Amino acid sequence: MNNLERNLNILSGGAAQGLVASLAPAFKATTGLDIAGEFGAVGVMADKLRRGAAADIVILTAALLAGLAEEKFVVTASIANVGRVETALAVRSGDPKLSVTTADDLRAALLAADAIFVPDIKASTAGIHVAKVLAQLGIADAVADRLRVHPNGATAMRHLASSDAKRPIGCTQSTEIIATSGVEFSGPLPQGCELATMYTAGVTVHAANATAAERLIELLTSTDARDLRIKAGFASR
Template structure:
């Protein structure tokens, strides 16, 4: 069994786990780092061992130009919307427009979010709060974590009612004790496209390429949907 070292956005963690059996059939297993895409880029540039990259299409394009990605190896995995999650068992609010979203967030006891500097979703959450005119109001209630997966785990474990999470759908669906409410409404929405590619310094480019092929394949289409990826 060939172990492939991945540096990946947290959005793909649940999908990689769901595909473990299919990966094993291809004689590969994926291990490595999952987190905010900015932090993952920094790990790559710092020299962390890497065979496989799963990052936003923008970052993959940038890294390809810089020589960190094998040219022609990148394949899109899917689109992931950013949205709202609440603790399991709590009522699902109306977030169909900016007014209802602002009212709901304003009443939240706390807002659990990923890093507002290094994560795609976290940067967007900060912008949405400003655009809704509630940025200052919510500043003291922001509970910021290194990535969305950690933020959702902490929210689930908090034992608090009336708290809200905002991150990518895949990270909400991948967290026991948290339920997906819906994507941010039109005008405040964000959907990030994730792409898998072979790292230029991969120790076994063929094994990494087999992982890319599966992640983007028709055979993995249902797993991608279940994990929260929309088809392109």
């Protein structure tokens, strides 16, 4: 058995990384396999699969996974919803939480920040949405030099945690905030600016470990894992 066969290879949006990690021990206990692969901006992960990256399972937004199924990269019948993830605000641990309940509150919070940590604004779910919200609020130009853009939400949150800025904030998916030490969840984006994204999992057409991939999907979506999903930042399906 080669290294690829000893591991379940995954390509996933960063939103699912914490949940997958919490289920890894149970998965190994039932399959004998470790979980390997990459977590990152969903658009980047989808393109990796298209370019031939080895993967048994993908966990991406529902829209992306449906597209990959149409393109014959993912087995349509295997696709299952994991849960919705909100795009949210983050602060460094120890910094005051933000009080944001309206679009005007959000505009004020962003204008008051001297550094705004976000994921890729062209390839990540949250980053694309942040760019849209900044334009919607009419402050894209005003805060452009304060944006600290990183390849994915997890990386952005790690940099927020270590930032020496006076008033830094972050914006990415709630699951990535919750999974990162040194930052704290500070609430979802307000009505009119909000985004809740459904994440789905599916087995790839060329999976070397299709049965194990199906097992991980069972774990991710099971009733028994409901509390783990909520703890990781997923809303109920």
